[in-house]
Amino acid sequence: xxxxxxxxxxxxxxxxxxxxxxxxxxxxxxxxxxxxxxxxxxxxxxxxxxxxxxxxxxxxxxxxxxxxxxxxxxxxxxxxxxxxxxxxxxxxxxxxxxxxxxxxxxxxxxxxx
Amino acid sequence: xxxxxxxxxxxxxxxxxxxxxxxxxxxxxxxxxxxxxxxxxxxxxxxxxxxxxxxxxxxxxxxxxxxxxxxxxxxxxxxxxxxxxxxxxxxxxxxxxxxxxxxxxxxxxxxxxx
Numbered sequence: 001x002x003x004x005x006x007x008x009x010x011x012x013x014x015x016x017x018x019x020x021x022x023x024x025x026x027x028x029x030x031x032x033x034x035x036x037x038x039x040x041x042x043x044x045x046x047x048x049x050x051x052x053x054x055x056x057x058x059x060x061x062x063x064x065x066x067x068x069x070x071x072x073x074x075x076x077x078x079x080x081x082x083x084x085x086x087x088x089x090x091x092x093x094x095x096x097x098x099x100x101x102x103x104x105x106x107x108x109x110x111x112x113x
Numbered sequence: 114x115x116x117x118x119x120x121x122x123x124x125x126x127x128x129x130x131x132x133x134x135x136x137x138x139x140x141x142x143x144x145x146x147x148x149x150x151x152x153x154x155x156x157x158x159x160x161x162x163x164x165x166x167x168x169x170x171x172x173x174x175x176x177x178x179x180x181x182x183x184x185x186x187x188x189x190x191x192x193x194x195x196x197x198x199x200x201x202x203x204x205x206x207x208x209x210x211x212x213x214x215x216x217x218x219x220x221x222x223x224x225x226x227x
Contacts, residue, residue: 099205
């Protein structure tokens with residue numbers, strides 16, 4: 001059973017550019033969530049995908065968007081990057097339904113300069 | 114925004130001692146989870162306690178939940194140097210339909226000295 005895999009591990013982008021981060025969910029998990037973690041803070045919920053549809057969103061602007069594919073892998077896209085977007089981006093998968101823990105990937109460290 | 118707050122923000126103990134971390138939250142929950150994070154890497158799920166449970170054990174971990182006070186505690190017994198990490202509580206609530214959201218606190222940095 002594989003865990004959650006994220007790519008790339010590190011990324012440096014220039015302000016105004018666009019970025020795509022990728023996540024392969026754990027086998028058997030149909031729900032994927034994305035989180036942003038600024039240095040020294042707890043993760044903040046961006047959005048959740050279930051069966052290829054976004055079914056929940058946190059307090060993030062529309063320039064944060066995503067996709068989920070039929071194999072339940074997922075992408076996070078961020079347009080018009082800002083310096084404050086510099087953070088660790090975490091993907092988490094779960095089997096869906098209530099009362100299951102999440103399996104997190106190791107994250108993508110994004111630096112915007 | 115952060116739902117919960119962990120207390121203390123930092124904790125330093127000797128190997129073999131017990132470590133207790135507390136978490137408070139604000140809204141109603143489906144369950145509460147504790148996670149561990151080493152040096153800014155991914156989070157590892159430690160334990161989940163449902164809203165109708167009061168106490169749960171897993172190995173050296175003991176978690177309590179008091180929904181009337183909207184608080185939880187994590188106890189790590191007989192700590193080891195390898196337990197050094199940041200510990201986060203996260204409340205799990207339903208948004209709408211099947212959507213769930215984990216809301217994390219700001220974490221407790223635990224240092225276990227050998």
